[in-house]
Amino acid sequence: MDITKYPQFELYLLTLHLLMLKDQLVPDGCSDRCINSTIINRAYFSSFLYCLLWLEDVKKFKPIPVLKLAPDERISEHTQVRNALYNFGEKRSNVELSKLAELRKKADYDPFIDITPEEVTDAVHHMEKIFNHLKFE
Template identity: 60%
Template structure:
């Protein structure tokens, strides 16, 4: 399977491009917090969607949408299902990378007073790259 033809890979490339030009993306009279947060968000979603695709194509695992749970069945969010499936399929390191990336994304997206530093952006990109390097479509 040629992953370069999939939108998940294109989002990965876009995220790397945003990283390269991050200083140019900061609006005038603003600080870098929101630009950095957007890069972290895109890093998370490219990695999450890549993991979801890998699970589907390589392990025949499909995320269960909320409406498919039975009335008395405990609903598990789609992102948690992906992390659990990674762990269950022996990809503990990838599951940890995705969990760490999700934590950074939550801070970036939901905590507007949380400082988002260049180091946090670098960490997010490293987590994303590790996920893409660990999961192969061969």
């Protein structure tokens, strides 16, 4: 499989490009949080979608849509993907995606909490580790 032809990889490249140009992308009157949260969000979703594609292609795993689960058994597709990585022995990618999920949660749902430059760098490093670790056959 040539992953470079997939939207997940394009989103990965876009995230790297946003990081490189971030100082030029902040509109006048805005703090850098707007671009920092966007970079973290894109790092998470490119990684999540990449992991999902890898699980579907290599392990033949597909998460169950949350609404198809019984109310007392509902678990998000995001959590299902992280659990599947762990269960298939991909603990490293599970940890990286879990760390990204925490950063994304802060970036997307806590708009009044600052995001440090280190958190942005960490998010991109987590993303790169996932893309470099999970290989398609």
